[in-house]
Amino acid sequence: MSRGTASLIDVSGVSQIYAGRDGAPTWALRDVSLQIGDGEFVCLIGPSGCGKTTLLHLIAGFLQPSRGSVAFQQQPIFGPGPDRGVVFQEYALFAWMTARQNVEFGLRAKPLSRSARRQLALDALDRVGLLAAADKYPHELSGGMRQRVAVARALVVEPKVLLMDEPFAAVDAMTRQTLQDDLLRLWKETGVSVVFVTHNIDEAIFLAQRVVVMAPHPGTIVSERIIDADYPRDRGSAAFGELYGSISGELTNGTRRAA
Template sequence: MTTDALTTTKISVQGVTKTYPLGRETFTALDRVSLDIADNEFVTVVGPSGCGKSTLMNILAGLDEPTDGKALVDSVQVSGPSPERGVIFQQYALFPWLTVRQNVEFGLRTAHVPRAERRARAQYFIEMVGLEQFADALPKMLSGGMRQRCAIARAYAVDPSILLMDEPFGALDALTRVKLQEQLLDTWSKERRTVLFITHDVDEAVFLANRVIVMAARPGRIYDVVEVDRPYPRTEEFRLSPEFAALRNRVWHSVYHQAGRTAADSPSPTA
């Protein structure tokens, strides 16, 4: 799947600015950020600490409001949380007293989905993320990677059109992280959603995305947009290829060679 095939705008961020009071002054977390994301596109966001990645996600999730500008989903302004936007955080946010199956069913239960349908949908996504042998296990019995797979299954089960993922693999060891990246893309290839995936890992950003959005800090803004015009599925061959290395190097330099640059110095890519 290439970005040429992605045409219908799903998410539109239009001139979003977010400021917070800081003593007698204000701190600008986001400065006039504009970005369009196509339906079923997989976009990663990477940037230095303090660039507003999580602030942007919280605004799209409806957990925060912009100071200026607006965020739209399907041309409707975001005004609060919605089951259409599934959110997955670094901390798995599973209910420790519920089993894997009960955690995955939780959103369906609150939506009053009939028991038989609820069970069938939960089972489908539990199997999709490879946790069928642990469906009746409590979270404390699972590894970190398994807990995150449970969180992903729970998010998919309520059938959101958008997945917002805030460094979901950030606390995992390198090998588990690579395996979950491949698992996530496998799940996404079967159950397409629009994905905004925040990460601090450049390799992860390039491996997963149709496009990598590089942000600059103080104030947070879009610094670069890197197209990853490589078909799915992504394999180890791609990860070890010269093409991957070239894309990684471009993103790396965009992220880590911003010292001393101001907003006026930054390029203005069309996102």
């Protein structure tokens, strides 16, 4: 956890165990502990099978740990809640709803009038640069625009933390960089904590204040790296290149130990 930040999320000694096809236990995560600070931007990085998404789903409340505990603001997490917004890789928009209606959907649980929901949704779309597309359906939007709608839908309920599972993996490289810039701007504007799953080292260094490196079989945390560099970060700098090489080495070594 970065210096000067209060703990928002506490993952303590968490293991997640599934029954394999032969009945033997499969460890998706083993004895994982992690703290996320209030307003902190953390990237979880590692190869497929290291438990990144499982850990995110535990924080979201989609899963309960086999062992250990997960707490939000010192309270155990027993299920999903509006204090934890989730953005998936697959957009997860309703095809029969417009962009505005998709963003409004998350507000239906709140005691708001129809006009108030509509205005909050429009404000959220404006924040992600999609006000002009409010009445368009998902099939009328590009992949990057659909992901912006998904981010707007997660942010409109004003969560304390945004949980993002490889949200930019399905878009082209140029769109991905634009979305990364947009996310950093929104993070700074809102003060929300971000837990961002990626397998892309460049993306992790560009975005995060802290990079958590994970290894598979079983899923464990092998290192944590504070990225003490000002924003915006220069991908062409020597410091960026050194960080890239160092994290790449940690990923390789972690995978070899697991093999």
